[in-house]
Amino acid sequence: MVGYSEKLIEHTENPRNTGTLDKDDPNVGTGLVGAPACGDVMRLQLKISDDGVIEDARFKTFGCGSAIASSSLVTEWVKGKSVDDALKISNKSIAQELSLPPVKIHCSVLAEDAIKAAVEDFRKKQAVRRAAEAAEAEKKVEP
C-alpha cells in the first residue's frame, strides 16, 4: 500500500461506473477475468451500439486497490470509444496513468484482458444474432 499514487487512491475510494448491466442483452459484452485464488477477479461489462460504439461501461472487482483502480479507470476510458479504439488501450497506459508499483503491473494486464474478454463476448453474441437473422431470412425466402 505504500507508494500508491493519489490518482490510484482516489479511484479506489470513489470507483466510477460500478454495477451490473443485463448480461443477456445482445448489445452487452461481459468479460470476467482473474481468479479468486489469485486474489483478483474483474468483471467488465460494455454496452455497445450496433455501429460499434461503447455507450456504457460497468465494472465490479474483487481485488486489491490497484485492481479496483485499474478497472475503474478503464470504464472511464472506454466510454464513447469505438470497440476498435477500446482494444488499443494497453496495460502500459493504465499502469502509467495510475503509477502502479512494479508488483502491481498484473492488475493493469488484467484490466486490458477484461476489455478484450468483454469485446469478445459481445462479438460472439453478435455472430450468433447474425446467424439467427440469416437463418430467419432464408426461411422467409424459401416458399
Added chain:
Amino acid sequence: MTLKLPIYFDNQASTPVDPRVLTAMLPYFTEHFGNPSSRSHAFGWVAEEAVERAREQVAALIGAKTPKEIVWTSGATEATNLAIKGAVEANKHGDRNHLITQKTEHKATLDTCKHLEKLGCSVTYLDVDAEGRVNPDDVRAAITDQTLLVSVMLANNEVGTVQPIAEIGRLCHERGVLFHCDAAQGVGKLPFDVEAMCVDLASISAHKIYGPKGVGALFVRNERPRVQLVAQIDGGGHERKMRSGTLNVPGIVGFGKACELCGLEMAEETRRIEALRDRLERGLFDNIDLLHVNGSRSHRLPGNLNVSFPYVEGESLMMALKDVAISSGSACTSASLEPSYVLRAMGVSDDLAHTSIRFGLGRFNTEEEVDHVVRLAIEKVRKLRDLSPLYEMAKEGIDLSKIEWNSPHHH
C-alpha cells in the same frame, strides 16, 4: 474522550513502549551511559548492575532457575538463529543432524532450518491441524536417534494459535532431544515457564511486550541438560562467550522493566484484552455474514483475531479502513504475491486467505476504538461486497468453485 486516529490494532507486529519502560530506560542513554564490560570504573559498574537486574527480571518472567541462563541478543530472530545454528554447530562431531519443526513457524525458524538443510542437516516440517496446532504425537513419531532438536513456537504471529508446549517439552526430555521454543509472541501474555514446560532454549523479544525494538534474549538451559551452543557472532566473548558485542544497556533495562510489568499485570491484562478482542469478534460476526475465524478459538493469544471476510480482498479492506493499522494474509500485501503460508498450512484455501485480516489488540487499546473499528468495518465490507463480482455471483447461487477461472498473469 475523543477518539484519536489512526487506531493501532497491529500489536502482533510491534507494541508501543510503555511510558514506565521508557522512564526506566532514559538515564541509561545519558547519565549512566557506561559500557558494562568496563570493570575499572563506576560508569561500567552502574551499567553492569542495571544489566544484571534486567537479567533477573527476564529470568523471573519465564521461570528460569538462574539469571545467567539469559543471553542478550538483538531480538527474537537473532535468538532463534543462535539457538538452532548454535546447537547444530556444537554437535558437529556428534551423530545427530536431524531437526524437527512445524510449518507455521516464524521465518526466523523456517529459514534457519532451510539454511541448515543446505549444510547437510535433515529437517522434518510437521503439519498442523485446521486450527494451526501441532499434534504432540506427530512430534513423538518424528523423533529418531538422529534428532538433535525440536523447535515449536509458543504462539503464532498471524493467527495467534497457542501450541501444546508443555507436552512437546516433556516428550523431548524423555527422548533426550533439545527443545527450542520461539516464545516471542506469547511471553508476557500467556503463562510460560521454561522449567514446567521442559524448554531448553527460548527466544524472546522486547518490542512485542511494550519494550524497545532491537533487544531480545535467548534462554539457554544451564543444567539438565546443560545446553552447548557455538556463538554465531564472534568478538569480545560477551554473554558467556555465546554472543559477542557491547550490550544495548538502555534497551536491556527497558526489556527488563517490560518483563517485570508483564509479570505483575498479566492476569488482569489478559482478562481486559480478551474482553476487547471478544467485543470486536462479536461486533463483526453479529453484523457481517459469512465470516470465518482463522486459527483456534480455544487456544489463542488474548489480543489476536484473524478473520476472513469472504468476497472482499484483504488489501482493499485495509485501504478502506485507512485509519486503522491492521495487517492481511492477502498476497497483495506481500512482494511475493503468495498468500500467507501460515493459512495455507492450516488448509485455508487461497481465496479465503486473500480475504484475511489480522487484528492485534494490546495494552493501550480501548472499547471505544473497538466500537469504532466495528462500525467502520461493517460499512466498508458492505461497500466492497457491493463492488465484488464474486459476492454478486454467490448471492445468485453460482458455485464459484465450479467456474473455470483463467488468470494469465501469475501462478
